[in-house]
Amino acid sequence: MQDEPTPIELTKSVADFLRNDITPLISGHQAFKLRVAINILDLVTRQLTREEESDAREVERLRALLGVDGSVAELNQALADRIAKGEVDLATPGLAEHLWATTMDKLAVDQPNYASYKRELGRGG
Amino acid sequence: MIEAELSRSVVRWCEGATGVTGAAKLSGGASQETWRFDVVHPDGPIGAILRRSPKGYGAAPTRAAGLAAEAQLMQLAYEAGVPSPRVMHVLAPEDDLGTGFIMQRVEGETIARKILRDDEFAAARPHLARQIGGVLAGLHRLPLDKLPELRRMTATKEIGEFERDYRSLNWPKPVFELALRWLRDHDPGPSAVETLVHGDFRNGNLIIGADGVRAVLDWELAHLGDPMEDLGWVCVNSWRFGEIDKPVGGFGSREELFAGYEAAGRKVDPARVKFWEVMGTLRWGIMCGGMMQRFREGPDHSMERAMIGRRASETEIDLLRLLAPRGS
Numbered sequence: 001m002q003d004e005p006t007p008i009e010l011t012k013s014v015a016d017f018l019r020n021d022i023t024p025l026i027s028g029h030q031a032f033k034l035r036v037a038i039n040i041l042d043l044v045t046r047q048l049t050r051e052e053e054s055d056a057r058e059v060e061r062l063r064a065l066l067g068v069d070g071s072v073a074e075l076n077q078a079l080a081d082r083i084a085k086g087e088v089d090l091a092t093p094g095l096a097e098h099l100w101a102t103t104m105d106k107l108a109v110d111q112p113n114y115a116s117y118k119r120e121l122g123r124g125g
Numbered sequence: 126m127i128e129a130e131l132s133r134s135v136v137r138w139c140e141g142a143t144g145v146t147g148a149a150k151l152s153g154g155a156s157q158e159t160w161r162f163d164v165v166h167p168d169g170p171i172g173a174i175l176r177r178s179p180k181g182y183g184a185a186p187t188r189a190a191g192l193a194a195e196a197q198l199m200q201l202a203y204e205a206g207v208p209s210p211r212v213m214h215v216l217a218p219e220d221d222l223g224t225g226f227i228m229q230r231v232e233g234e235t236i237a238r239k240i241l242r243d244d245e246f247a248a249a250r251p252h253l254a255r256q257i258g259g260v261l262a263g264l265h266r267l268p269l270d271k272l273p274e275l276r277r278m279t280a281t282k283e284i285g286e287f288e289r290d291y292r293s294l295n296w297p298k299p300v301f302e303l304a305l306r307w308l309r310d311h312d313p314g315p316s317a318v319e320t321l322v323h324g325d326f327r328n329g330n331l332i333i334g335a336d337g338v339r340a341v342l343d344w345e346l347a348h349l350g351d352p353m354e355d356l357g358w359v360c361v362n363s364w365r366f367g368e369i370d371k372p373v374g375g376f377g378s379r380e381e382l383f384a385g386y387e388a389a390g391r392k393v394d395p396a397r398v399k400f401w402e403v404m405g406t407l408r409w410g411i412m413c414g415g416m417m418q419r420f421r422e423g424p425d426h427s428m429e430r431a432m433i434g435r436r437a438s439e440t441e442i443d444l445l446r447l448l449a450p451r452g453s
Contacts, residue, residue, distance in 0.1 A: 036428045043435065076297050083302035096449040099300055103445055106438040115367040116442045123451060
């Protein structure tokens, strides 16, 4: 077991330092790049916070859908292959729900301010 | 130092010109650069833009029409009354500036967020969707026999190219697989009317002023094909910048776009437009993947490029909204 503070606490502390202490000192193109850097740290913090649980839910859905076991990457590859071969499609029970749940979990990390995501969250999904 | 070469060039072809000032690079990839500068002229400065491949960069990417073709298309568009910058000069070897062309600078805004929010554009915004329909109709009416040599695309060919690009990324995405299947199942076949297709007609490639669209830029992906492709691409959610209920670039409705197009005497096929919107959404998603790959493997390890890779998931939710919408 690794020591503490956790990676989540560490990335968050760097992002907060850049946001609060450095942003006021920087201008022009460097300020734009600083914003991108802060966005990256925020994204990583969200991923570290959510990934374990969302991957576990994804694996559980994929096992039920495909009837096989594997890592989240292997199962995604298997699902992609089956869709490509036409063995699984939107008529397959559970596929649409699975893709929606997975995609919503991705947006929660990648781009929680994306308008389509906010609209779909509002639907209670 | 580019000013010296530009000065030598402009005095040759621009009557009265004595040189140039204020040359500044606006953007530059490895193979294509854009510069702004002013021609010094007794009647007052003339704002100009240089688009060029620097010396030693001859080969354009396979999908690009090439700068010579781009100049010819902009000139044709300008003459036909499609908003377009006037091409002033096509570079020759004696210019010693590489290959490309010089055009008159059109003042206005290309940054979508400003166009969608700033007061300056408030009067133009309600008319933009319809106006864009008219501009596209004009563009699709350019005479085929005057066009430069362009690649010919069909939906089938384009699906094949995107599938190959996607597979080369080795980036398994069930939503993209689903979209590829949907596109194959809904391939409308070759279009009955083949026209010039701009190929990248969207927010960011349009110069907009308080009076509306002033110029259509970036003709490098122009080709021959289904005119509905341009109508679908301009509706892709990625160019709406949050205004998701206004499909045409965040400005207005498909109905307004179609009305502007048909008022100019051309027919819309809404099913084909929808097909190309799905295709366009997948296309942008795969382009995000290409950015990720270049970030990983290429010389450009920029954070911006890395983060564009993470924007592929935006196209996944948009594809699901198009192909498997949930009840509202």
